[in-house]
Amino acid sequence: MAKTLQIVTHAYRCTIEEQDDPTVWITHALEGAGADLGVLLRGNAVNSAVQGQDASGLSFGSMVQTQPPRIDRDVAALLAKGIDVYVVSCDARERGLEDASFVEGIKTVERSGVAGLMDQFDRVWSW
Amino acid sequence: MAKYVLLESRDPFDSGDTLHDYQVASDLAKAGNEVTLFLVQNGVFPARKSAHSERLSQLAKENVTVLADSFALRERAIASGELVDGVKAAELEVVVDAMAAGHKTIWL
Amino acid sequence: MANKKKLTFCIMDGPYENARTVTALRLIDIAAKRGYDQTVFAYEGGVSLTFAKQEKHANSVQGASLGVWDHPLPREWVASIMETARANGGSVDWINCGLCVDERGVGEAIEGTRRGAPSHLLEAADASDGTLIIGARG
Numbered sequence: 131m132a133k134t135l136q137i138v139t140h141a142y143r144c145t146i147e148e149q150d151d152p153t154v155w156i157t158h159a160l161e162g163a164g165a166d167l168g169v170l171l172r173g174n175a176v177n178s179a180v181q182g183q184d185a186s187g188l189s190f191g192s193m194v195q196t197q198p199p200r201i202d203r204d205v206a207a208l209l210a211k212g213i214d215v216y217v218v219s220c221d222a223r224e225r226g227l228e229d230a231s232f233v234e235g236i237k238t239v240e241r242s243g244v245a246g247l248m249d250q251f252d253r254v255w256s257w
Numbered sequence: 258m259a260k261y262v263l264l265e266s267r268d269p270f271d272s273g274d275t276l277h278d279y280q281v282a283s284d285l286a287k288a289g290n291e292v293t294l295f296l297v298q299n300g301v302f303p304a305r306k307s308a309h310s311e312r313l314s315q316l317a318k319e320n321v322t323v324l325a326d327s328f329a330l331r332e333r334a335i336a337s338g339e340l341v342d343g344v345k346a347a348e349l350e351v352v353v354d355a356m357a358a359g360h361k362t363i364w365l
Numbered sequence: 366m367a368n369k370k371k372l373t374f375c376i377m378d379g380p381y382e383n384a385r386t387v388t389a390l391r392l393i394d395i396a397a398k399r400g401y402d403q404t405v406f407a408y409e410g411g412v413s414l415t416f417a418k419q420e421k422h423a424n425s426v427q428g429a430s431l432g433v434w435d436h437p438l439p440r441e442w443v444a445s446i447m448e449t450a451r452a453n454g455g456s457v458d459w460i461n462c463g464l465c466v467d468e469r470g471v472g473e474a475i476e477g478t479r480r481g482a483p484s485h486l487l488e489a490a491d492a493s494d495g496t497l498i499i500g501a502r503g
Contacts, residue, residue: 143501248361349395
């Protein structure tokens with residue numbers, strides 16, 4: 131079974147789509163299909179692992195968003211399935227994030243360690 | 258050691274992450290991998306001498322093969338004579354070759 | 366063909382809002398001309414590329430009436446790529462992510478495409494010489 135590293139580079143694109151974040155969502159789906167996965171959050175996607183995100187309350191006309199994305203919950207669910215989720219620590223620090231900001235279980239990798247992490251996987255899929 | 262083809266479509270003037278992508282290419286090469294950085298779309302802009310071009314030339318010195326999509330260059334009127342040191346024009350076939358050969362092909 | 370190559374692509378963008386779709390089609394076209402077997406998994410906005418109800422229009426800015434301008438539509442390009450693959454001994458298995466199709470209302474797709482799920486992407490990738498994910502950005 132090939133090991134695949136899922137790299138997420140951008141977040142907060144699909145707030146009104148059911149499958150938000152689409153890369154976190156498809157990671158769950160691929161895992162369910164039997165894939166052996168790891169996840170790396172880079173760039174502003176490091177914020178996907180931050181606890182306490184709240185996208186609730188949107189409405190357009192009289193239509194209310196019934197299912198707002200809860201990306202921190204979805205990331206935590208990846209961890210609960212045994213999928214390693216990494217955050218590039220420089221990207222986080224530069225954005226004012228500390229380790230304590232993240233959901234429990236997140237691993238960190240220095241920017242200089244990204245290449246080494248990629249080398250550990252058979253496939254690297256950047257979304 | 259592995260062979261990598263990294264596609265870069267973003268312009269470093271648009272996204273600071275692009276410079277981090279260049280660094281990934283450099284780090285992979287330093288780790289002994291065979292690395293090609295293939296610039297496509299607006300990613301070819303620094304192939305023309307600009308504030309970010311030096312980094313591309315430096316990558317070439319660090320054993321990264323830096324290629325720029327011929328179509329994207331032509332689309333942006335970047336002539337072959339304008340390409341900075343270390344950057345060569347290439348056809349997109351290079352990417353398909355890499356995929357067919359089982360190289361790790363990653364659109365950063 | 367001995368050792369015929371198999372490639373998988375995953376695309377996420379619709380046709381016009383980003384240049385990634387152009388590059389994706391160029392890559393798929395190259396592989397089609399080589400007679401490779403390909404799987405294209407269209408995810409998110411990528412599912413609109415094969416929508417059967419795309420229509421041409423006039424272009425008053427360029428001074429062209431309907432029928433004169435005759436600009437190809439994405440569904441035509443995709444159909445032509447599929448035909449090219451066949452003519453060269455290859456194939457393109459174009460799979461549109463079913464949930465993405467439903468929420469965009471683009472269920473009427475051109476002939477030769479099919480609905481699918483992320484498991485099809487995994488299956489295709491596992492059977493391929495190479496897989497390229499062309500993700501959306503920003």
